[in-house]
Amino acid sequence: NAGVTQTPKFRVLKTGQSMTLLCAQDMNHEYMYWYRQDPGMGLRLIHYSVGEGTTAKGEVPDGYNVSRLKKQNFLLGLESAAPSQTSVYFCASSYIVAFGETQYFGPGTRLLVL
């Protein structure tokens, strides 16, 4: 049981390049989330999914797209990277959203956009 895994761990992009971050969970969770973490800002929700084939916008969705074609995977795409997207990205998943049910986080992906 690997929990939540993220690929890649670190990436450097040039402005305008595109990339996809992959999140995978093996806990059969319905809910999956993408957050970004910037210094002094805490974690901010980018997009989330409440089940296979569904996605929804979070607090800071601009410049990102997501897909949830398979229940265990949640992909975060940057079509045209900007320096403002330099951040640490965390994926999380949970079975349901309720008291007593926690979100499990992946180890993070560090992205540097030059």
Added chain:
Amino acid sequence: GESVGLHLPTLSVQEGDNSIINCAYSNSASDYFIWYKQESGKGPQFIIDIRSNMDKRQGQRVTVLLNKTVKHLSLQIAATQPGDSAVYFCAENSNYKLTFGKGTLLTVNP
């Protein structure tokens, strides 16, 4: 929009002392609150949560207090150990989404 904030960005304590980390929230509709611990280079890890109709909840060495009158949340860590050194985040749940505070860095001195 609503936000969750922390009173103190850093806290330094001696090993063995008790630690208290505070958090203010503004969304009165939040139905539960969670504390997370994040060690350097790792993702956040769940510590304890509390429902909005509770005042206090205890775990192993940790206690969370909720004061809805002043919209304040605190995390108490008993007998703080070096392994407790991390950033601690409070988060509130509303409409099936979590909103995180900015975090408090806890440093435990041996």
